[in-house]
Structure formats: structure tokens, C-alpha cells
Amino acid sequence: MGLVLALVLLSIAAIQAQASSIVADTAMAPDGPLAAAAYATTGGGIITGTVSTPDANPIPPGTVVRLYEPGSWDVKGWASVSAGKPSFSIGPVPNGLYVLKAIPPAGSPYTQSEPKTVSVFNANVYAGELWLTFPQVVGTVLDPTGTTPTQAEVRVYAGSGMVVQVTEAPTGTFKVGGLPVGNYALQAFPLTDDPYWKSDRVPITITSGTLVLSTTLTLNPADLWGWTKDSTGAPVPDATVVAVRLGSAGSFFRADRSSPSGFWAIGGLPHGDYRLTAHPSWRQAWLIPPAPITVTVPTGVSNPYTLTFHTPPKVVTGTVQTNTGDPVSHAQVVAHRVNRSGRAMALTGADGKYTLNLAPGLWALTVRPISITTPSHWVYPQPPQLVAFPPNTISETKRLDFEVLTADARVTGTVEMPDGSTPPFTVTVVLHSDEGVGVQGVISPTDGSFDIAVPNGDYLVWVRPEDPRFMGPVVPPVHVPPSSTVSVGTLTLLARDALITGTVTDESGAAVEGIPVVAWRAGAPGGARTHTNADGQYQLPVAAG
Known part of the structure; x- marks a missing residue:
């Protein structure tokens, strides 16, 4: 498919006008965090906002804001907040759709905020306020006897079966909040080295109002348990232990991951024969797994099973x-x-x-x-x-x-802002030679200076500011003699105060979405990259030149 690329370099005045529209579109908020949202970024943006409590009391120490992708519990970014610092900043992050949550520490009177969805597309985003909540559900996790509270992780499932919240019960008690009205299910997973298995799911219904639900989750007994160790007797953590029912063609199985001490436990197994296998984590993938063994449930006195990994020859x-x-x-x-x-x-x-x-x-x-x-x-x-x-x-x-x-020589210098002040963010200075030697250092937050030890030779100098509103200057190559100190002087960051905009179309003139567009400086590192939107349009913030 042929592509037609239209590029327009806007004047500074046009940039300022366009920046105002970007602010209006992405950050409908009062001043404060708006300053960060007034600049488009390269292929992503910074997410800012504030955290508040429902009763206007101070934010508990240890409260964090976590960033997720929808449908995933992998943390893509996080920031700490406190009574003295209720605002947060995460990023820059790539373009995409994200979910924010404010999470208080265990033992606080509050529970997690409701999830807030934010969309990042070539601009910083002010997410507004994340409100911690009061508990909607309080409960206790008990051991299989139903008498003793035990440490566990509690997961909240939506009606679709997707996990929407995870919290811990460090002493057996837990609180859940920040759930929209609807039907859910709670399930507890043991965190101790005991022969316990996850609890049954307990349904709950969240309604409007201040009614607090109370519930108990009772762990089930494990059918198989034991330890994963190496040939010296040391524990093998994070190993995956799998019990597959014989005769099921692998369609029925249960699995657990060993704890830091190597303990594992598997439950929910109907009576019958099983093949028990173990596999090391990717961090210890060089270990040779133990030979599979056949076990029978119920096991009688056969538990615990020690699965021994061997050191390869x-x-x-x-x-x-x-x-x-x-x-x-x-x-x-x-x-x-x-x-x-x-x-x-x-x-x-x-x-x-x-x-x-x-x-x-x-x-x-x-x-x-x-x-x-x-x-x-x-x-x-x-x-x-x-x-x-x-x-x-x-x-x-x-x-x-x-x-x-x-490294028998040194390269020194100072990085400054366009107004001559010290950068209030991290700036990395990278030295790279044609022989493959690469060394980097971070500037001093006090005065912007850097002092990098390198082997003698010839180097290209790259300056990489963390703040996407700026880019490094073009720095001439530097020759570093043996046992010398060479200063590259003061390096002034460049503001991305210009935009390259345009539209990508196909041969028929129709807009094309998702096309990568890249701008780079000839003979110097640093540039901008993005993708076209649904209208085929793109924006690349760059330094004028």
C-alpha cells in the first residue's frame, strides 16, 4: 500500500495555541498538576493526580498509587503518597489505556479507591482525585478447622470471573472497598507454609448506601504438600508443582508455586492417581527437574513429598x-x-x-x-x-x-535547563565509542554536574533527560587521552517547543491508523516517535531547528 506523508512545522505561536487545546482536551482540572499536562510528550505521557480520604483526614503513611493495564495485575508504574505529599506522578508511560488505583496500607481505616481509567496518547494526563474508601466488606480468613485466623491473600471476582481487587489479610482479617454496585465473589489463598488450599468462593452483593457486609472465608485442607529442594537440601523457591490426574489426558490438574522456603501445597483433588511434577522458575531454569512420581489421593501418611532438583553436570x-x-x-x-x-x-x-x-x-x-x-x-x-x-x-x-x-580517565561537565537552572529531574549522560564501550552517569541533583570514569578513547556524548518536555543538545565528539580528565563544559537542555504534525493516508486518500512516525536529528541522538490516530493524524514534539 502506498502512503502519502504530510508534514507541517508549526511556529512557536501556533504551538502555544495548540498546547492550550491539548490541556483542555486532556486535563480538565484546576491549576497545579496542570503544568505538567500542558506539554505533549514523545510516544506517551506522564500521569498525575492526587489522593484524598473520604473523611478529609490525613492520608495514611504507606499509601501507594498503582498503574495497571485493563485485565492485568502486572504493575506498570507506581508512586507513593502521604499526608504531606498527596499528589502523584507516574511515567512517562507508553500510549495506551490504563487503570489507576490508590491503595492504603494494611491496618488503615480505609480501603482501596475505585479504579479510574485513563487514556494516554502523546500527552500528559491529569487523572484528577483518587478517593480512598471506607470498607464495604469486612471479614476473616480461617484455617481448615474453622477456628484459627490465618494469613492469606483475598481476591475479589466480578460476575464475569475477572479479578477486580486483591488485598491481604496479614493477621487473618481483611477489608474490601471501592467496589461499584454489583455482584461479586470473594476467595482466600493461603500465604503460610501450612497444608492449606484456597477457600471456596463466597458470593456477595454490593448495594448503594453505607451497609457493611461481614463474611468468613475458610481455607480448604490440601491433599498433597511438601517441599522443593536442591541436591544440597537448600530450598528451591518459585518452582511450579503440578498434579495431573492419570487417565484425564492432562485435562484435569492443579498446581502451586513453592514459597521462599520451598513449601508447596495442592488441594481440590478428587480421589484417584496423579502424576506429580515440578519445574524450576526461569531464574533457576538451569536446575534439572525431579523425575515425575505417581501419587494416590487420599495419600494417608505419604505427605509431605520432597521434590529434589539436581545440579546439572x-x-x-x-x-x-x-x-x-x-x-x-x-x-x-x-x-x-x-x-x-x-x-x-x-x-x-x-x-x-x-x-x-x-x-x-x-x-x-x-x-x-x-x-x-x-x-x-x-x-x-x-x-x-x-x-x-x-x-x-x-x-x-x-x-x-x-x-x-x-577506566583510566574521566569526563566531566554540567547539564543545565534552558534558563540556566539545575534540572529538577533525572538526566543521564551517556558516552559511547566506536569500539563498543558504553558508559553512563546521572547528573548531581544539586548542581547538575557529572563525573564519569571511562577507558581512554574517542566518545560520542548523548544527554537523555527524564522529562519528555526536553531533549539533549548536540554535543561534539570528545577525545579522552590516557590518565586524563576532559571537561565537555556546560550542556544546555533543549525545550521541545515545536511540533511536527501531519496526516498519513493511503493511495485513495483514506486515513491510516497505527502507522509509526519517527523524527530524528541528523548526526545526533534524540528524536521523537508516535503512531497515527484513527484519523491518520500524528504529533511529534521536537526542539525547534
């Missing part, structure tokens, strides 16, 4: 040293499996030597410094090294050594 050893021949202690050697999930890490000793136990497969290894690495200032300029082990249980050892470049 594939080993990588080597040394990390500097280009001057000095060993590097406490360097972190990281291996990522290329052909499937898996990661392993090891620290070098005082002699720079390391040992990694890996599973069969193709692995990519690299090395990086951490806070306790000695010497601390160096870079590894090479791509990850590959090592492959065949899929068998034969013991095998391979050697990979790493040579790192000592």
Missing part, C-alpha cells in the same frame, strides 16, 4: 581480569539461555575466578560490575560469549575468560 569456569592483568573480584558473571528461558549468575573470587553450573543448551555469558566489585571502574566492551552444551547428562566443563577495560 555442565560447568563453565574462567577468570575475569583487567587489560593490565589484574584480577577482578566480585564481578558478576551472568549467563542467559538463548534457546529457552533460563539464567544463572556467579561472583568472581579474590583471584578473579568463577564457576557456573548450567543446563544443556546454548548460553550467552557476559560480565558486569556491582557495588562490591574491585576494581570498580571498568567496562566489558565485547558482545556476550556463547557456550553450548549437548542435551545429555554427561559431565562437561568449558572455559570462558573475560578481559575488561580499566
Whole structure:
């Protein structure tokens, strides 16, 4: 399909007029957070707002605002609020639809706010106020005997079966609030290392008014339980344990994830025979899973079952040293499996030597410094090294050594705002050479200065402000001689005070939605990117030039 691209560079006056319309469309709010919403951003925006309590009392310490995508409980961003700081700012985040919730700490008199949906499209958004709520439901989670309160997580399901709220009962008691009128169900999930299984779902109905419901959730007993450990007896956390009913062709199964201490428990199993398997988490995917075992429910005295993972007989050893021949202690050697999930890490000793136990497969290894690495200032300029082990249980050892470049020089300078003041946000200065050496540092929040240790050489300098309303200046390449300190002077951020706008159409003149549009500066990093909207239109905020 042929595309016709129309670009218009607006004057500063036109920008200011257009910015006013952006504010009116995206932030119908009083002053304050509006200042942040008055600027379009590159491919997303910053979400701001405030949190309030229903009785005008101070916000409890520990209250947070979390950002989710609709239908997901993965946190995409969060911010803390308090009595002295009721406002929040999250982002910048990519364009998209999001859900905001204010969540008080356990033990406060309040419950979560009602969810608020916000849409981000190339502009900062003021979400308004998130109101904490009074409890609509209070309850207790009991152990399977029905007598003892126990620690648990409580999930709230809408009538569709989707989870709409999650809260904890750290002492067995819980509160739920911020639910629109409607029908729901509550279910408790155990958080202790006890042979408990999730409770049955208990239906509730939320009506208008101030009536507070009271309920009890009783955990069910587990049918199978035990521990996941390695060959040394140490716990294997986050392992997935699965019980599959034999003869069901895999269609009936129950699963649990092991706790930090390696405990797992599975319930809800009809009487019969099951195949019990365990799989390590992706962080420990190099471990060899235990052989499946067949168990019968009810088990009688067979519980607990200990599922033992084994260390694979594939080993990588080597040394990390500097280009001057000095060993590097406490360097972190990281291996990522290329052909499937898996990661392993090891620290070098005082002699720079390391040992990694890996599973069969193709692995990519690299090395990086951490806070306790000695010497601390160096870079590894090479791509990850590959090592492959065949899929068998034969013991095998391979050697990979790493040579790192000592940072024997420094690059200094200062970053300032267009008005000469110190940036009130994070600014990262990145140095990159043609040899693959990349080093970065963050400016001082006090005076905007930076001091970055680098190996000697020639570098490109990139300035990356966190605030999407600004972009870094074009900085000439810098030559850094051995054992020297080179100043790049004062670097002034550029305001994105101009817009590139336009429309994307096809050969027939119809608008095309979702087309990526990118603007970049010739010979310098930094630019803008976005996607066309339903009318085929786009806006790219850039620095004039």
C-alpha cells in the first residue's frame, strides 16, 4: 500500500495555541498538576493526580498509587503518597489505556479507591482525585478447622470471573472497598507454609448506601504438600508443582508455586492417581527437574513429598581480569539461555575466578560490575560469549575468560535547563565509542554536574533527560587521552517547543491508523516517535531547528 506523508512545522505561536487545546482536551482540572499536562510528550505521557480520604483526614503513611493495564495485575508504574505529599506522578508511560488505583496500607481505616481509567496518547494526563474508601466488606480468613485466623491473600471476582481487587489479610482479617454496585465473589489463598488450599468462593452483593457486609472465608485442607529442594537440601523457591490426574489426558490438574522456603501445597483433588511434577522458575531454569512420581489421593501418611532438583553436570569456569592483568573480584558473571528461558549468575573470587553450573543448551555469558566489585571502574566492551552444551547428562566443563577495560580517565561537565537552572529531574549522560564501550552517569541533583570514569578513547556524548518536555543538545565528539580528565563544559537542555504534525493516508486518500512516525536529528541522538490516530493524524514534539 502506498502512503502519502504530510508534514507541517508549526511556529512557536501556533504551538502555544495548540498546547492550550491539548490541556483542555486532556486535563480538565484546576491549576497545579496542570503544568505538567500542558506539554505533549514523545510516544506517551506522564500521569498525575492526587489522593484524598473520604473523611478529609490525613492520608495514611504507606499509601501507594498503582498503574495497571485493563485485565492485568502486572504493575506498570507506581508512586507513593502521604499526608504531606498527596499528589502523584507516574511515567512517562507508553500510549495506551490504563487503570489507576490508590491503595492504603494494611491496618488503615480505609480501603482501596475505585479504579479510574485513563487514556494516554502523546500527552500528559491529569487523572484528577483518587478517593480512598471506607470498607464495604469486612471479614476473616480461617484455617481448615474453622477456628484459627490465618494469613492469606483475598481476591475479589466480578460476575464475569475477572479479578477486580486483591488485598491481604496479614493477621487473618481483611477489608474490601471501592467496589461499584454489583455482584461479586470473594476467595482466600493461603500465604503460610501450612497444608492449606484456597477457600471456596463466597458470593456477595454490593448495594448503594453505607451497609457493611461481614463474611468468613475458610481455607480448604490440601491433599498433597511438601517441599522443593536442591541436591544440597537448600530450598528451591518459585518452582511450579503440578498434579495431573492419570487417565484425564492432562485435562484435569492443579498446581502451586513453592514459597521462599520451598513449601508447596495442592488441594481440590478428587480421589484417584496423579502424576506429580515440578519445574524450576526461569531464574533457576538451569536446575534439572525431579523425575515425575505417581501419587494416590487420599495419600494417608505419604505427605509431605520432597521434590529434589539436581545440579546439572555442565560447568563453565574462567577468570575475569583487567587489560593490565589484574584480577577482578566480585564481578558478576551472568549467563542467559538463548534457546529457552533460563539464567544463572556467579561472583568472581579474590583471584578473579568463577564457576557456573548450567543446563544443556546454548548460553550467552557476559560480565558486569556491582557495588562490591574491585576494581570498580571498568567496562566489558565485547558482545556476550556463547557456550553450548549437548542435551545429555554427561559431565562437561568449558572455559570462558573475560578481559575488561580499566577506566583510566574521566569526563566531566554540567547539564543545565534552558534558563540556566539545575534540572529538577533525572538526566543521564551517556558516552559511547566506536569500539563498543558504553558508559553512563546521572547528573548531581544539586548542581547538575557529572563525573564519569571511562577507558581512554574517542566518545560520542548523548544527554537523555527524564522529562519528555526536553531533549539533549548536540554535543561534539570528545577525545579522552590516557590518565586524563576532559571537561565537555556546560550542556544546555533543549525545550521541545515545536511540533511536527501531519496526516498519513493511503493511495485513495483514506486515513491510516497505527502507522509509526519517527523524527530524528541528523548526526545526533534524540528524536521523537508516535503512531497515527484513527484519523491518520500524528504529533511529534521536537526542539525547534
